Amino acid sequence: MRRSLSAAVLVVVLAVASSAAFGQEPKLVGEMEAQKIVLDGENHEIAVPADRVYPRDTVEYTLRYRNSGTAPASGVSLVGPIPQGTAFLDESATEVRGATPLFSIDGGKTYREAPVTYVVVNEHGEREIRNATPEMITHVKWMINGALDIGQELTVSYRVQVK
Amino acid sequence: MDMTMKRLSGSLLPVLVLGVMLVSMAAHAQTPAGTTIRNQASATFEDLIGNTYMATSNEVTTVVLPVYGVSVLPDDSGENPPLVPAMSQNAIPGQTVYYSYMMTNTGNDVDTYSLEPLLDAVNTTMTLGIGDITIYHDVNGNGVLDGGEPVISAGGVPGNLGPVNAGATVSLLVSCQVPGTASAGEVAYVGMQATSAGDPAQIDTRNYHLTTVVADxxxxxxxxxxxxxxxxxxxxxxxxxxxxxxxxxxxxxxxxxxxxxxxxxxxxxxxxxxxxxxxxxxxxxxxxxxxxxxxxxxxxxxxxxxxxxxxxxxxxxxxxxxxxxxxxxxxxxxxxxxxxxxxxxxxxxxxxxxxxxxxxxxxxxxxxxxxxxxxxxxxxxxxxxVLADILVGPNGVPGAGTPPLYNDDVQAVALAYANTTVDFVNTVQNDGNAVDEINITLNPASTIPGGWSVQFFRSDGVTPLADTGADGIPDVGLVNPGATRDFIVRIIIPGAAAAGGPYLAVVEAISANNPAVSNLTTDEITQVNPAAVDIGNYDGVPGTNNVPVNQNADPGVDVDFALDVINTGGSIDSYSLSSAVPGGWTVTFYEDTNGNGVLDVPELTPIASIGPVAAGGEVNIIARVSVPGGEAPGVNNTTFRATSQNNPAIFDEIANTVTVNTAASVTIVPDRNGTATAGGTIRYTHTVTNTGNVSDTFLLSFVSSNGWGYSFFDLLNNPIASVILNPGVSEDVVVQVSIPGGVPIGTVETGTITVTGQATAATDNAIDVTTIVAGNLVLTKSVIPAGNQLPGTELTYRTDYSNVGTAGLTTIVLYDAIPAWTQYRVGSASVGTLAPGIVGITIEFSDDGGTTWVYVPVSGGGGAPVNFDANVTNIRWVFNGTLAGGAGSVDGPSFIARIIAE
The missing domain is CATH 2.60.40.1530 (ntegrin, alpha v. Chain A, domain 4)
Structure with a gap:
């Protein structure tokens, strides 16, 4: 049996930016860095390379995006996932250009500002609103206000803890 | 912590808060040593016209290092002796007692443990030494010492057990024999401790159990x-x-x-x-x-x-x-x-x-x-x-498909366009009984054409699926039993994609727990439409007029065609513009930015292409066609083509026409003048040119001011009445004037020579002026400087005379006119050097075209500048003497006239 489910398909048709023949276009080049946050003898934070970590270590991910294209970029959204084996550390996402970080608890389908809540139906059939725990966060997103001009750079960061 | 604060690598910042999570996470299973934590950021953005782009960062990887730990259960309550022992048994003298312990590797890496018995000698009343205690590995965990189960520690000497996998639990038996001499009421407190080999600081100790001797x-x-x-x-x-x-x-x-x-x-x-x-x-x-x-x-x-x-x-x-x-x-x-x-x-x-x-x-x-x-x-x-079972299907329906394989489920997009991207949301379900890292691959049964791209993303649509399991295959990560996970299959259709379909991306989800277990789902693009364009004639409204248009034009003029170019494809595209026109014609394209169908001054920048044009969008252009001069009349095809830049095989044309008008035209040049004697003839050569675009027979005719006879010859001296000329062709004709005998010397004949197209009636004429002179006087006129001159230039005209006859000539009067657009320079008229026989020459001026000869030039006369006189129309030189046969001047009479500059 061949079952067609076309009605249930979510189709996203993106216009693929075509060809340099059109001339000017923005181009974002992104770099991600992972650093382990440790404390020195005076309880000050030090960032060291996070090539290797232990369970319960804190890792800070820093995203740097630069517009190396030939036109300004608008509607810029940056997304940082919480990788498997780690949990988001509450209140660790930075702000950039007034863009408050948004959080997803559903694999990046939807984003909300903190505190993120969700609804469960308890054993009495009642709807209950609960606050998402940091461990439920799957993605952090920043929606940047205004345009990113040619040569401009954005930097955001967030932290996770290794499980 | 102020999270808006910028943190810098290596910088030192005070830590105020960071510890809440440490406690809450302790209860969770640790990430295994050697796990690679992969992370990749992504960004989406737009350009000025709304194209959406995506950029992913590099992938950063972090390897989890080993930590070690051990737990031995059950525990005692911690006192000496413990109020609540780990376990308690009664035993009779001579009985061997066995106590079961469970030892768990609580680290994240495989480890080996040193086990040794403990004896609370202070509180043990039974006669028992540490060497009397034996620790066994209860391999089958049945609580009984079975044959073949190994001794780990005996005689009080520690022994090793391992390797033990992270999270694994092994069963142990701690045994000793109650001495046969023991009395009821005697007790023994025996325990054990385990020490990690990976980290010797990790020790679980005590675990004292109580054995009480009874007689019961x-x-x-x-x-x-x-x-x-x-x-x-x-x-x-x-x-x-x-x-x-x-x-x-x-x-x-x-x-x-x-x-x-x-x-x-x-x-x-x-x-x-x-x-x-x-x-x-x-x-x-x-x-x-x-x-x-x-x-x-x-x-x-x-x-x-x-x-x-x-x-x-x-x-x-x-x-x-x-x-x-x-x-x-x-x-x-x-x-x-x-x-x-x-x-x-x-x-x-x-x-x-x-x-x-x-x-x-x-x-x-x-x-x-x-x-x-x-x-x-x-x-x-x-x-x-572990029983692996994987289901994958369309969005939210992982169990779609026909049992028992569930492999035939399809979700389809009926139509997609070249140069677009189609995202399919697929859902995978772990139908097994253990956490599974589900790999995603494109099955070879797929029919995605070469040059296309199929990519897998997390459900956020921007993060590529990572190979979290480091097995060389991207995966959706760990999925709990019964749980589902959405992911996105992104199919990128190149701009050059041809029409066709269906195209299938057969997606296979494979269990990492058991790679033999997998499930298929198919994402289908039923039909792909290629890039498409419609070019037609401007209609001023959305859409275009595909009916060919003709325009009439004269040779040598430009014709503008206003055109519409419509992107009838499904994605943004640009179009190269080209044309097919007759040889020698040129076409220049312009963008009709204001869309009014007319080429306006601000729009005069030529273009070779137009775009980008959004899907369904329309732009207006002007094709300016230059018709060469002399182009033959008739209908000419002028075809304009727009070619997709996404797919150069895709184009559209509009086949318009230009009808070149019939344009008849002829010239005869130059005007000539000369002298002749009564009863003689004079010939003038003229050039007749067909400057029109049609061939014709051009009839030659004349009008004589004195009613004299004219005749026409070709250069071979054949009498002619007409010339036949194709467009652009010239031919010289010779006009011969026959002067009747007895005409007075000084008579001026004006002949108007006319060429007239027999079919087209195109006409032009030339003027030949002939002055009758005596005998064989031949006049030669020259001007210095020769050639084209600027206004203000002063021209010196000189006329030399000679008697080509043999008899002497008397009563010679030399006439000359001030040319149009010139003015006579006062005092410039000269007699030159008198030829032999001439004894004197009197210069006279006329201000009325030669009717009277009494005018005296004055500086500024007739409104001319100083030294010039605009009133002078003619000059004559009245000779006194006899010009002998064969004699002539070498420096004849002259005057200066200035080209009017004011």
Missing amino acids: ATLTASMSGLPANVDPGNTVTYTISGANVGSDIAHGVTGASVGLTGVLIHDILPVNPSTSQPLALSGAPAGAPAGGTVLYLPTGSPTAGSPETWAWSAAAAAGDIAIAYITNGDLAIGQNYSFTYDLAVPADMPAGIINNDGAVAFIDNNVATPDPTIVTTNNTQINVN
Whole structure:
């Protein structure tokens, strides 16, 4: 049996930016860095390379995006996932250009500002609103206000803890 | 912490808060050592016209290092001696006692442990040394020392056990023999400790158990479970067994609810963690010694207090939470007992360990001790095998497809366009019983054409699926049993894609737990439409006019065609513009930015292409066609083409026409003048050119001011009346004037020579002026400077004369006119050097075209500048003397005229 489910398909048709023949276009080049946050003898934070970590270590991910294209970029959204084996550390996402970080608890389908809540139906059939725990966060997103001009750079960061 | 604060690498910032999470996470399983944590950021953005772009960052990887830990259970309560020992047993002198411990690797890496016995010598009253204690590895975990199970530590010497995988638990037996000389009431506190080899600081110590010497009944109790590894859906057989190894009879307890008395062997049944329901009994339980009764504890019954007080029933019922066998009466010295029963492992049982222990209750013979005495068995661990099962299907329907394979489910997009991207959301479900990292690949059955791209993303649509399992295949990450995970299959259709379909991306989800287990789903693009364009004639409204248009034009002029270019494809595109026109014609394209169908001044920048044009969008252009001069009349095809830049094989044309008008035209040049004698002839050469675009026969005609005769010849001196000329062709004709005899010298003849197209009536004329002179006087006129001159230039005209005859000439008067657009320079008229025979020349001026000869030039006359006189129209030189035959001037009369500049 061949079952067609076309009605249930979510189709996203993106216009693929075509060809340099059109001339000017923005181009974002992104770099991600992972650093382990440790404390020195005076309880000050030090960032060291996070090539290797232990369970319960804190890792800070820093995203740097630069517009190396030939036109300004608008509607810029940056997304940082919480990788498997780690949990988001509450209140660790930075702000950039007034863009408050948004959080997803559903694999990046939807984003909300903190505190993120969700609804469960308890054993009495009642709807209950609960606050998402940091461990439920799957993605952090920043929606940047205004345009990113040619040569401009954005930097955001967030932290996770290794499980 | 102020999270808006910028943190810099290596910078030192005070830490105010960071620790809440450390506590909450301690309870969770650790990430295994060697795990690579992968992370990749992504960004989406737009350009000025709304194109959406995506950029992913590099992938950063972090490797998790090993941490070590160990846990030995059960623990004692920590005092010396412990108020609550880890375990307690009664034993008679000479009895060997066995205590079951469970040791767990609580680190994240494989480890080996050093095990050694402990003896609380201070509080042990029994005669016992550390060397009397033996630690065994209870390989099958049945709580009984079986043949072949190895000694880890003996004689008080520590021994190693390992390797033990992270998270794994092993069963141990700690054993010693009560000395045969021991007396009732003596006690021994024996424990053990385990030390990690990976990190020797990780030690679990104490774990003291208590052995009390009695002179009474003593029951051993152990539990075995078989098989050690079981698939969901199968059964486990548990056996609780033991013997009265004591020195007196073990009396029965009385189960109040059933009114039966006997030794009560019982088990609170393990539960399925996914349902919290007890595993169901299967088959017929059997107990020994024979004659006892199997009892069941109905669901919901309390299990507090002594087991003989529980609400046992002799009848089995669904959901029973415990099972027991009550012997028929006492257990004699040395008598064995056992109770065997089967439990069904549900099909949905998660992979992992089933822990179970049982107990036996009896009444001893010592009235001083509380009754009943309960002896607990070892903990038995049964491993529920991992069963991988994967389902993948369309969004939210992982179970789509035809059973039993569920591989034939399809979700389709009916139509997609070249140069677009189609995202399919697929959902994968872990239908197995263990956490599984589900790999995603494109199955070879896919029919995605070369040059296309299929990419897998997390459900956020921007993060590529990572290879979290480091097995070379991207995956959706770890998925819990029963859980689903969405991911996105992105198909990028190149701009040059041709029409066709269907195209199938057969997506395969593969279990990492068991790579032989996979499931398919198909994402189908039923039809791809290529880039498309419609070019037509401007219609001023959306859409275009594809009816060819003709325009009439004269040769040498430009014709503008206003055109519409419509992107009839499904994605943004640009178009190259080209044309097909007759040779020598040129076409220049312009963008009609204001869309009014007219080429306006601000739009005069030529273009070779137009775009980008959004899908469905329309732009306006102007094609300016330059028709060459002399182009023949008639209809000419002028075809304009727009070619997709996404797919150069895609174009559209509009086949318009330009009708070149018939344009007849002829010229005859130059005007000529000369002198002739009465009764003679003079010839003038003219050039006739067909400057039109049609061939014609051009008739030659004349009008003589004196009614004289003219005739026409070609250059070969053949008489002609006309010339036949194709467009652009010239031919010289010779006009011969015949001067009647007796015409007075000085007579001026003006001949108007006309060429007239026989068919087209195109016409032009030239003027030949002939002055009648005497005899054979020949005049030669020259001007200095020669050639084209600027206004203001002064021109010196000189006329030389000679007598080409043999007889002398008298009464010579030389006439000349001031040319149009020039003015006479006062005082410039000169007689030159007189030729032989000429004795004098008088210069006279006329201001009325030669009617009177009394004018005297004045500087500024007639409004001319200083030194010039605009009133002078003619000059004559009146000769005195006889010009001998053959004589002539070498420096004849002259004057200066200036080209009017004002």
